Amino acid sequence: MSVHVDSAVTERWRPFAQGTGLVLASMALTGLVLLPIGINPIGAYAQILKGAFGSVNALTEDLVYATPIILTSLSVIIAFRCGLWNLGSDGQLYLGAIATVGLGFNRFGMLPPVLLPVMAVAAFAAGAAWAAVPAVLRLRFGASEVIVTIMMNFLAVTIATYLVGGPWASGITPATAPIVSAGFLPILVPGTRLNANFLVAIAAAALLSFVLRRTVFGYQLRTIGQNIDAARYAGMPVNKIRFVSFSCAGGLAGLAGFGEVAGIYHNLPNGLSPGFGYTGIVVALLARLNPLWAVIVAFALAALSVGSGGMQRAMGIPVSLVSILEAVLILLVLATRLLERRA
Amino acid sequence: MGSRPTLQGIARSDQASAQPWRFEAVNVSKSYGAVIANDAVSVDLNAGEIHALLGENGAGKSTIMKILYGMELPDAGHVAIDDTVLKIGSPADAIAAGIAMVHQHFMLVPSLTVLENLILGNRRFGGLMTDRRAVAAEIAALAAQYRIEVDLQRPVGKLSVGEQQRVEILKALVRGARVLILDEPTAVLTPQEIKALGLTLRELAQDRHGIFIVTHKLPEAMELSDRVSVMRRGRVVGTWRTDQITSSELVMHMVGRSLPASVSRPQLTPGSTVLELLNACVAAQAGRGELRDINLKIAAGEIVGVAGVEGNGQQELAEAIAGLRHVSAGDVILCGDAITNFPAAEILAAGVAHIPQDRHRDGVVLDFPLTDNAILVDHQTPAFQQRGIIDRHAVIQFTDRLIDVFQIRCSGREAPMRSLSGGNQQKLVLARELARRPRLLIAVQPTRGLDVGAIDYVHRQLIEQRSAGVAILLISTELDEIIALSDRIVVMREGRVTALPDKPTIETIGAAMLGSADRPAGAA
Known part of the structure; x- marks a missing residue:
């Protein structure tokens, strides 16, 4: 019995051990790129660490950056656990941001306590509606959701660009006009950008974890993802659950857009997302589709990105180093999974 | 090649095809966990012969063929050519020894042409300097010799299934195979294509190739083969010359009559009707069978056995009742209430339990x-x-x-x-x-793949449920099982329930399974 528990514990910590190992390995490989151009990789990484954890501001910035990534990774996870690929978190994030800004101008004169929740719900709904399109195309007509979601990412960015430059233009910056201050998310640590959407992301992760493990809906969702024939045999409403899960995936990404607008920018800037949706895929896979691990992995990747800013300032090494690092990491993750499947 | 036996070695010598050879599996056993797939199986194949391996799904045919082709390693026993043990550890070894397999699912690259598929990965045509025209001419000659009609320049993706199968056979020949193993070759073919395949196989046999055909279809085994072996529950029941055995005798061997009825059925008076099918029909779908005008009644405490050769609508029957297939006409009535085309969840909740045929796929995660x-x-x-x-x-x-x-x-x-x-x-x-x-239990092949002890256990459980007043629909290809357990027996053939005489015997059931009375050997 004790053996059994032990192996269960090992199993539980496995994503952490593996994730750490893969991060270290990709740092070593990326270091090989740095050496020939005369940069000491250890120095560079030390600067990254300092940039990521060296001050209160750095730490809160890690969390600020992690927040949308957590939400997009949850978005990928809920769809994937149901057997569907959501590569459209980025687009769904933009839709959430658009809905947030649109309501944030408060043209309907909503009272302050009502405004924020309405914005959040609208962002979720907008992301969900954006995801519902590929869901219907997939479930009704068998169109690959992989392709449709990717295509719709471009569409979403284009719509945002149009709004920024057109109807909602501020006329000064490449961003829309600002939202009203009643639509600002509360700041958690004064003097930093860390806002309440971080708590929303954590709560979403906890909720999703609970739903997947303990509820009938989560059980059905997982069964469909693992063996759709068995789900049909057991009489589960397969298409309904796939639709709901994919829409929720869009909604979660929409919340990421809500946080970026209401918590950080207070408007919709051009190029709002530096690829949060795609980073979310990496996080989801690294976390082995576990919502709680996704929080930790998202934090680690966010710290890497934030730290790279410090490195650039201190050593003049371009931030794109981190892109290389991330790309190497993705390749290593995929390779590891492939080898595991073989074993 | 040293002393290593290969069929190609024989084939390439000058009197190549005249040389007789004998390829065999000797006492091969293989189990997967508790499931014994092959139990001391011996089959052999001579030059110039077509040998059909007949049996229901799960009888162990595919396993022995995979062992012959090196996809699986036997737990015991060996493979030999002319009494020399042959080491086949992988399909590559098998191909090198002149053994090729044509799978049920073809292993071709759809975007490449037939010719490209044929030379792909073949060392003989390797290198950058392949003279395509010469190679094409050589292959075309080979195809013509065996009456394989196929356009070498067309992309494989544009070919019909039958044509793709011909490409697979040609691929085997290009690689110098003398033994061809065809896994359910007729499953995907139209009647005309089956005929063409028969001609090709005949040509191949005449040229001293040896061919194994794995099939669960009786008429095709009768038509195509020189010899036939029947497998059942992992064993070879027997091997006969095809012209010296009748279809009905083969059916008896396939479904078996050896297992003693070990369970005793207490006398029970059946209760009220639990399940009733009224003219129920299921329309045929891509690759799936149909049901025509099924009328069936099962009472509480009654086991109704559905016998039949596999693929005659049994699975469709189970799925139609369980709400997994659309009933296109007629009614399904459970305890007096119509449940026709109700969602599966509601049918299950109404007291229907379903042991699906493919437990691995449908029954578990x-x-x-x-x-x-x-x-x-x-x-x-x-x-x-x-x-x-x-x-x-x-x-x-x-x-x-x-x-x-x-x-x-x-x-x-x-x-x-x-x-x-x-x-x-x-x-x-x-x-x-x-x-x-449950009020109704649908048990489809409930003992398939189990060992004798487990079979006995399942049988007892079914009898116990019967005593508890459950109505049981027992679908099985094992005739012993049907006879031992059932209160009433019906036979399914081509999607219909066939009537049986009052006191059915194994012979009358067998005849009903086949259609009419006995057919002469060799008739399709």
């Missing part, structure tokens, strides 16, 4: 622990959930009870289903379905 598999069908019932939240405690108790009562061997309730042996996986499905206390 292999990556889930036993706990999650135990509640697969009943996860919505109040016993396991309150307000949408699963009651872990109840699930654990229930799983432990199933493990205990049905003696499921596993490392614990949290063990993934995948880690259980096939027999124990089946036990869990059976335990789960019986624990639901």
